[in-house]
Amino acid sequence: MSPRLAMPALLRNWQPISCRTYSSGRVTLAFDLHQPAKGSSPEHAPIIFMHGLFGSKKNNRSMSKALARDLGRDVYAVDLRNHGDSPHNSRHDYMAMADDVAGFIKEHKLSKDLTLIGHSMGAKTAMTLALQLPDLMKDIISVDNAPWDVALLSDFGKYVRAMKNIEQAGVTKQTEADAILQEVEESTPVRLFLLTNLMRPKGETKQKFRVPLDTIGASLGHLGDFPFKDPEAVRFEKRALFVRGTQSLYIPDEALPVIGKFFPRFELADIDAGHWLIAEKPEEFRRVVVDFLQPAE
Incomplete structure (x- = not known):
């Protein structure tokens, strides 16, 4: 998503393996599987990486490779519905996209200790699934988006x-x-x-x-919205990292109390970049993610 939006109304030498999943009842997500050079360890749960609007799994190829290498974990970079190589569907909202990812997890029998990483539209998809089905994952990383409604510009x-x-x-x-x-x-x-x-x-x-x-x-009229409105009714009690581009408008300081209500164990990491912070500051982003996900000694 573009970093240009109105203030929230609420508060004024290795190649990936290309694959496709097949299931019934949900949009099947195309993906690239990025694996560590020596293979992932059984105790290391996978990571699912989700792009933003008009993006695809290709956007996250270099970062997925780096995270697989540094963390020793498989990284599934997916194409969300209506993007990349995934099928098209007339419905395009966060509940539907989150359900697709839930189906992807089930189809691949992925560990419940997995991590979700999402940028922008992918971030709201990750947050939606975390609040709806928290048992499916261990933690999430939301990249430059917050759990509230915004009014996108034109x-x-x-x-x-x-x-x-x-x-x-x-x-x-x-x-x-x-x-x-x-x-x-x-x-x-x-x-x-x-x-x-x-x-x-x-x-x-x-x-x-x-x-x-x-x-x-x-x-476009509802992609700025967030499907959950009441943090008293639903929360994600596990670890969550929110990565903010300090030159972006997506996570202003006013969003932090709202994030804290939905994700009470959240941590914040600021990177001096705009909304496209993964592309702008890849090394800073990689370091922040690895520090958050690296097992404690």
């Missing part, structure tokens, strides 16, 4: 409209698509990020987007 709507214009224009080159995106987004890194979703279907010359633009566009 950036994403502009992105979706520009992406639709790109498809309608029948572009055959990324440079053509980038020229259209420049009309709504001046940041080259943001445009390149959005264009990671551009692909050329087999046998065709025109490029299209992997994400279902109509579905994403229709979901």
